Amino acid sequence: MTELKNDRFLRALARQPVDRTPVWMMRQAGRYLPEYRATREKAGDFLSLCRNTPLACEVTLQPLERFPLDAAILFSDILTIPDALGLGLYFETGEGPKFKNTIRSAADVDALPNIKADVDLDYVMNAVSTIRSALNGSVPLIGFSGSPWTLATYMVEGGSSKDFREAKKLAYGQPDVMHRLLDHLADAVIDYLNSQIKAGAQVVQIFDTWGGILSGWAYEAFSLQYMRKIVSGLIREADGRHVPVILFTKNGGQWLESIADTGADAVGLDWTTDIGDARARVGDRVALQGNLDPTMLYAPKERIREEVGDILRRYGSGPGHIFNLGHGITPEVDPEHAKAFIEAVVELSPEYHR
Numbered sequence: 001m002t003e004l005k006n007d008r009f010l011r012a013l014a015r016q017p018v019d020r021t022p023v024w025m026m027r028q029a030g031r032y033l034p035e036y037r038a039t040r041e042k043a044g045d046f047l048s049l050c051r052n053t054p055l056a057c058e059v060t061l062q063p064l065e066r067f068p069l070d071a072a073i074l075f076s077d078i079l080t081i082p083d084a085l086g087l088g089l090y091f092e093t094g095e096g097p098k099f100k101n102t103i104r105s106a107a108d109v110d111a112l113p114n115i116k117a118d119v120d121l122d123y124v125m126n127a128v129s130t131i132r133s134a135l136n137g138s139v140p141l142i143g144f145s146g147s148p149w150t151l152a153t154y155m156v157e158g159g160s161s162k163d164f165r166e167a168k169k170l171a172y173g174q175p176d177v178m179h180r181l182l183d184h185l186a187d188a189v190i191d192y193l194n195s196q197i198k199a200g201a202q203v204v205q206i207f208d209t210w211g212g213i214l215s216g217w218a219y220e221a222f223s224l225q226y227m228r229k230i231v232s233g234l235i236r237e238a239d240g241r242h243v244p245v246i247l248f249t250k251n252g253g254q255w256l257e258s259i260a261d262t263g264a265d266a267v268g269l270d271w272t273t274d275i276g277d278a279r280a281r282v283g284d285r286v287a288l289q290g291n292l293d294p295t296m297l298y299a300p301k302e303r304i305r306e307e308v309g310d311i312l313r314r315y316g317s318g319p320g321h322i323f324n325l326g327h328g329i330t331p332e333v334d335p336e337h338a339k340a341f342i343e344a345v346v347e348l349s350p351e352y353h354r
């Protein structure tokens with residue numbers, strides 16, 4: 001086993017002292033980087049890139065070569081599970097993800113196969129183990145999955161949606177069918193994340209991108225309940241180290257206390273919640289990850305730096321903060337502005353850790 005040279009991210013997740021606030025960016029490998037676009041060109045389309053082990057490894061490492069980041073994240077997608085379940089994922093340029101088949105009825109749910117991640121998603125596990133070796137202990141590797149609810153919205157809608165009409169129609173009109181789907185997905189996610197941990201992922205993050213479109217009771221019933229089940233089913237130690245879990249519910253700020261009570265090690269925050277208030281609410285139960293508005297990366301570099309300083313000040317002194325964006329970086333961002341963001345964290349955060 002290779003020694004981990006930079007454990008700042010793992011220490012912050014455990015709320016242990018660090019020399020400065022660790023930083024990484026959601027979607028850090030992506031289209032805002034010209035070198036990513038060049039590699040994707042070589043691979044063909046996005047899914048071929050995910051399935052091409054050496055190239056998936058190459059794009060994972062690209063942002064780390066440019067910026068002093070404290071973590072790497074597996075290059076893949078949350079929609080690999082629905083694809084393996086037979087829904088037929090494809091991407092149409094400019095339109096986001098689409099599925100050839102959708103889930104709309106009890107019969108559709110009953111017909112879903114039971115998948116084994118190490119067989120049916122072997123390309124993801126190959127990417128994890130290859131990236132882990134290539135990192136050679138420089139920084140920890142994050143594995144990830146979508147939450148059952150977020151995956152279900154794409155599977156029922158057949159792609160992205162504005163109002164989530166079909167997903168909500170199923171959840172409100174035939175809750176038993178939606179629950180069977182979510183339960184099937186929760187089992188698949190547990191197996192998928194545990195396989196990633198066995199393949200070398202040192203931290204896992206659950207992306208609940210669409211939990212925040214639900215009302216309070218519905219969030220508990222259709223999203224949080226299943227994330228709690230996942231957290232309970234995960235392998236929590238690998239290579240003699242704790243494997244931390246981060247839960248990110250976009251727009252989940254009003255439910256922070258219940259998210260913190262799932263047994264997760266950290267809660268991801270979008271930019272709509274004040275990180276100082278969030279810290280006061282969850283105390284030392286969990287670490288907090290976030291939360292610069294990704295759109296701030298279009299502002300002048302001095303403005304980005306000022307905002308980073310403000311978020312650091314609002315979180316305050318002491319451990320337990322992982323700096324990140326409040327959601328993924330977007331394709332039109334100038335990489336120099338991403339750099340200004342990361343450098344501001346590196347330069348301004350040490351004073352909060354003395």
Ligand code: CP3
Pocket residue numbers: 025026027028029030031040046073074075076077078079095096097144160207209328
């Ligand atoms: O963070 C990383 O660098 C790791 C890779 C990663 C991707 N997707 C690569 C990707 C991660 C962690 C994801 C998660 C993901 N995928 C989420 C949850 C996080 C979030 O952003 O809310 C969701 C909802 C998806 C589904 C998905 N995949 C969408 C909506 C899209 C289209 C996005 C767009 O802007 O067109 C994708 C495609 C995708 N996944 C791309 C990347 C780099 C762009 C593909 C390309 O054209 O090269």
